[in-house]
Amino acid sequence: MNNQVLNTLTLLLLLTTSVFSFSQDLKPSNLFGDNMVLQQGIPVPVWGLSLPNDSITVIFSNQYKSTLADSNGKWMLKLEPLQANKTAAEMIIKSKSSEIKITNILVGEVWICSGQSNMQMHVDNVPDVKALTPLSENIRSFDVKRTVSFKEEDQITGKWKIGNSSSAVASAFSYYLEQLGDIPVGIIHASWGSSSIEAWMPRDMENDFMYFKDIMFDFDKDTITKNIIKKSLNAPNGWSQKEDIFMRQQPNILYNAMMHPLIPFASKGLVWYQGEQNTRYISGVPTVSESNRFHRVIGMQEYSDVLQQWILNYRTKWQNPSMHFAIVMLPGYGKGTVKKRDIDPENPTEESFAWMRASQLQALNLQNTSVVNTIDLGDVNNIHPKDKLPIGERLALLAAKNTLSKPIVAEGPMLKSVEVIDNRLIVHFKNSNGLKTMDGENPKGFWIADKTKHWKLAEAKIEGETVVLSHTEIETPLYVRYAFAGKPSVNLVNEANLPAYPFKTK
Structure with a gap:
């Protein structure tokens, strides 16, 4: 083959490669589709792909915004803050050669709902939440496909629909938030x-925690695990239940596939x-x-620092420092740790969910956070309790108060504070108007x-908006733990019938 022929073939190959590399037509992110909800009150990014250097215009709500795609065909622009609107509208996205129309768009509150199985629990498995479905107006949902990726993906798989999410918690939350706010609600469900x-942690959190850096180092060199995952993803008939469990218990790769592509979709917060x-x-x-290859995760006491840094990391990625995070406290459950599974579910010295709840409550150290108290809920024998309706309702109360400025009692x-007077402890509370017990009996769950730190179940009485504690065998009480157990018996509430939060002073 002479040089002239070789040069001609090389030129043809380059031209062909160029055509295939830049053949994508106008395409917004999959998050932008018919029936979606856009977030009110903050700038709204709109982004997607097109031909390189193409001119892109987005028309919505009397706004005309334009930008140029980069050399790879990626583009993004931002709409000015929108006002809530229950009247369906349409968005037009135009390039030089294409036009896309997105219809039936509402403007209101958008929340991402994420987590593990108790967030995933299907609405069909919770009858009292499913009963709300016909009553839900102006609610839209986007259920993210469950999958994994070894790299941060730009595109998400899912579709907006009219009505509730598949998640029972997300469905109850959206129903009550719509009622309290009188506003459209959009739920993006990724659980x-x-x-x-760790599965939902971005790779750059290696810079924050050495343990995560070590985990990812080992994961990177684990070719056996990677090959199992690749085989599962490429299986023609889908992966098995065993493969499903294997993939979802790996670090980072859920974030890559299911959370990263959501950035920077405008939302009020994340549950x-x-x-x-x-x-x-x-x-x-x-x-x-x-025996424990899936258990290489941080423990309960360190979870506090990881959770707070995770929140800050997500806010940075969304470029939204006021993005609200609502943490659902783990409800009652009567089993312990690997060290000791069978525990006394009411004893405050056992290694139980109490320690995780304490870490979750530390999220309140950050601004624009809330923790939903579930200490009166749960099942002593079932880590997947069905009482999801009150969780959704309490989430909505907190969101309505903290993000919509509704003048309501939400906690x-x-x-x-705790005051020591003689042989008694006087416990003072915030949010204590109308302090009472649900059953009219003395308060339960105080130790x-x-x-000596020998804990005794206290005799407790309500006096005004305080609880007075004592025990005949303790002359000089110093410390108190309330509801600090796996599945404590509790009955203390305020005027809104919302339960007292668990705590410990030692």
Whole structure:
């Protein structure tokens, strides 16, 4: 073959490659589709693909915004803040050669709902939540396909629909939020059972936590695990249940496929119902072995720092420092850690979900966060309780108060201070107007101790907006723990019948 022929073939190959590389026509992100909800009150990014250097115009709500695609065909622009609107509207996205029309768009509150199995629990499995479906107006939902990726993806798989999410918690939340706010609600649901917080952590959190860097280092060189995942993803008839469990319990790769493509879709906040997978250990990260290869996750006591940094990381990625995070406290459950599974579910010294709840409550150290109290809910024998309706309702109360500025009571009593008077402890609370018990009996779930730290179930009485604690065997009480157990018996509420938050002073 002479040089002239070779040069001609090379030129043809380059031209062909160029055509295939830049053949994409106008295509917005899959998050922009018929029946969607756009977030009110903040700039709204709109993005997608087109031909390189193409001129893109987005028309919506009397706004005309234009931009140029980059050399790879990627484009993004931002709409000015929108006003809530229940009247369906349409968006037009235009390039030089194409036009796309997106119809039946509402403007209101958009929330991402994520986590593991208790967020994933289907609405069909919770009859009292499913009963709300015909009553839900102006609610739209986008259920993200459950999958994984070894790299951060730009595109998401899913579709907006009219009506509730498949998630029972998300459905109850959206129903009550629509009622309280009198506003359209859009839910983006991205959850997967058995997933740890590490599964939803972006790769750059290696810079924050050495344990995560170590996990990802080992994951990168684990060719056996990667080949199993690749085989599962490419299976012609889909993956098996065993493969499903294997994939969802790996680090980082759920974030890559199911969360990263949502950035920077405008939303008010994120509801996070996760933690069960991180309760196997009170502290630390176990060494990997065949028996616990899926359990290499942070323990309950360190979860606090990881959760807070995770929130800050997501806010940075969304370029929204006021993005609200609503954490669902783990409800009552009567089993312990790997160290000791069978525990006394009411004893405050056992290694139980109590330690995870304490870590979850530390999220309140950050601005624009809330924690839904579920201490009166749950099932002593079932880690997947069915009482999802009150969780959704309490989420909506917190969102309505904290993000819509509704003048409502949204939280139960929270520890303010403890006063020592003689042989008694006086517990003062915030949010304590109308302090009472649900059953008219004395408050339950209070334990006290002196310097020996031998805990005794306290005699408790309500006096005004305080609870007075004592025990005949403790002359000088110093410390108190309330509802700090796996599945405590509790009955203390405020005027809104919202339960008191668990706490410990030692």
